[in-house]
Amino acid sequence: MHMTQSYVIIGDGIAGSSAAETLREEAPESDITVITDEGEALYNRILIKEFAKGKLPEAPISIHEEDWYAEREIDLALNTHVTEIDPDAHTIHTHESDTYEYDKLLVATGGTPTQLPVDNSDADGIHHFWTFQDARNIAEHAERADTGAVVGAGLLGIDLAAICGAQDIDANYFMRGNRWWRYALSEEGAEIIHDGLREKGVTPVFDSGVDAFVTDDDGKVTATVTPDGEEHDSDFVGVAIGLDFNVEVLQGTGVETDDGVVVDEYMQTNVDDIYAAGDLTRFYDTILNDHGQNGSWGSAKEQGQVAAKNMVADGESEAFRWVSSYSITHFDFPFLSFGHPTLGDNHIERKYSDTEWRRLALKDGKIIGGVLIGDLAPQSAFKQLVREERDVSGQTDVLLEEEVDLEELEAPQKEQ
């Protein structure tokens, strides 16, 4: 091993950036390089929707100025796309044919929004939403658009719908099935969200989708065609049907991928000295006791830190163990999903009022995730139960009481 370790990180999102920060703390003498193909250093991806809504200026969204890296003697390469990794030579190559050597490499390249496989899906005025630059384009267009269409009934689609609402665009929100985020919400819970959307001037359209887009002579989108052949005026379109993980850089490396990069709980891939962290991982979840995925800010940050500690230790020093949460603040009522709300073999739920509802996902009698609408107070109790892997079978009534008192739960069974 060399005296000075070289750490290279691909991606300056929250996973890559938090890894760089941890590496510097844990290995003060090491060489650290962060490479990103974006033109700006880490910013708060969670807040770019507020900018696109027209509710927040640019400044508070930026997290790190370039000075932040210089002060920590971290080399930052902006506008640099990594094209190839050579695991035998321990080198990576960039689009400008630069080569970097690494002792340990972290791949934290996140994902790219999936395009709709329909005619004209790349027309002017059709937006995907991932970067700050996307948010600037969306804000600029949304301010002058009148009619809109949004596709993708998940956590990112609803941001685009809320942007239409905030920017006074008269929009349809086309969804497959009969409700928003049908994998995590029942009809009763989703109805609260649908009412919230309608109040913002966004119309949910169920059992629908998009078959094509109509464009004018300048190639600008003018209408959205639904499967029933109807044309709906839309000079602004938002598409959020999923993420394609940025794994092409791993081609030929032997790193195992399976709709994401497969890592263990230490963020190690199957190839020596290559780690991965953030949205793109299919990580071993020590709570689920299975591989899982998680697209959320807090989880990506934690994975970056855990990866960095294990890279410095050159071993399995810290395992990733985390209950994620993801909140939505577009409506008059709060919304929070935590853990793995779309998984599980049993689900329990209750509605408390027109804007209060709760659903818990259980696996083998243990809570693994859930969705809270209206009242988020029980979140810490539920997260504690997830972390403790507590068997709560048969105790639905206590879990669904408006105020959750963990002391009312039966004591955990002692191992024999």
Ligand SMILES: Cc1cc2nc3c(=O)[nH]c(=O)nc-3n(C[C@H](O)[C@H](O)[C@H](O)COP(=O)(O)OP(=O)(O)OC[C@H]3O[C@@H](n4cnc5c(N)ncnc54)[C@H](O)[C@@H]3O)c2cc1C
């Ligand atoms: C609009 C929006 C709203 C969101 N809201 C929430 C929320 O409310 N709560 C929440 O928890 N999460 C939210 N998320 C999700 C959250 O932002 C992500 O989970 C998190 O940012 C993932 O971080 P990451 O570092 O894994 O990946 P990313 O942030 O995607 O970073 C990866 C970086 O790698 C770069 N890159 C990719 N390939 C290469 C390459 N070959 N060479 C060089 N660079 C490369 C990319 O350009 C990118 O900068 C939201 C996301 C979006 C887009």
